[in-house]
Amino acid sequence: MPPYTATYFAVKGRLGAIKIMLADKGQELKVVLVSMEEWQQGDLKATCVFGQMPKFEDGDLVLFQSNAILRHLGRNHGAYGKDSREASLIDMMNDGVEDLRSKYIKLIYQEYDTGKQAYLKDLPNSLCKFETFMAKTNSGFLVGKEVSFADYNLFDLLLNHLVLCPKSLDNFPKLNDLVKKMSARPKVRALLDSEAFKKIPINGNGKQ
Numbered sequence: 311m312p313p314y315t316a317t318y319f320a321v322k323g324r325l326g327a328i329k330i331m332l333a334d335k336g337q338e339l340k341v342v343l344v345s346m347e348e349w350q351q352g353d354l355k356a357t358c359v360f361g362q363m364p365k366f367e368d369g370d371l372v373l374f375q376s377n378a379i380l381r382h383l384g385r386n387h388g389a390y391g392k393d394s395r396e397a398s399l400i401d402m403m404n405d406g407v408e409d410l411r412s413k414y415i416k417l418i419y420q421e422y423d424t425g426k427q428a429y430l431k432d433l434p435n436s437l438c439k440f441e442t443f444m445a446k447t448n449s450g451f452l453v454g455k456e457v458s459f460a461d462y463n464l465f466d467l468l469l470n471h472l473v474l475c476p477k478s479l480d481n482f483p484k485l486n487d488l489v490k491k492m493s494a495r496p497k498v499r500a501l502l503d504s505e506a507f508k509k510i511p512i513n514g515n516g517k518q
């Protein structure tokens with residue numbers, strides 16, 4: 311019985327960073343895929359605390375909210391900084407990642423056809439904030455000397471943006487280095503190269 315089970319749609323979406331982190335930490339993850347038809351039937355939705363997925367099970371602990379799941383795994387797998395100061399900075403940066411992810415999701419699901427050009431024009435205003443912060447840390451990670459759950463989250467989101475626009479990180483060397491560094495971690499590389507990971511679309515509407 312793998313220690314972790316995630317229940318989600320057949321998309322990378324808000325499960326991608328969780329999958330990457332668990333792979334890198336050598337942890338098995340059982341994924342239960344839910345079709346839109348099953349979801350719209352309503353029974354599973356009614357059991358979800360906020361009526362949404364991903365749902366994450368760690369033994370008898372059931373969690374929702376992708377960032378709460380990342381923090382839970384960060385606490386339990388040494389990816390939440392070396393002390394409370396670093397943990398607070400990691401929380402701050404992960405909230406920044408969530409802000410950018412929310413903008414990305416809005417583009418993909420609500421504004422893709424008319425808003426992609428404007429989104430990409432404005433994107434550097436978000437990316438530069440992470441670039442500037444990472445230039446000060448200078449460890450190759452967002453905070454401290456070790457990888458944190460916020461790094462996995464940012465890495466997953468940057469991969470999405472490289473699909474959206476392959477040149478999106480060209481003016482951001484620290485972010486480019488993070489993508490290269492994370493991609494080169496053997497267990498991350500193995501996941502990203504796996505057929506199972508590659509066959510799942512990034513988003514649920516075919517846009518990327």
Ligand SMILES: N[C@@H](CCC(=O)N[C@@H](CSC(=S)NCCc1ccccc1)C(=O)NCC(=O)O)C(=O)O
Pocket residue numbers: 319321323324355361362363364374375376377415419513514515
């Ligand atoms: N704050 C939550 C947000 C969870 C969330 O938005 N979940 C979505 C799926 S994650 C996502 S990126 N949604 C974008 C649109 C989408 C909907 C359904 C399938 C695929 C994508 C969901 O369960 N939608 C179904 C519903 O609300 O009834 C979190 O961080 O987990």
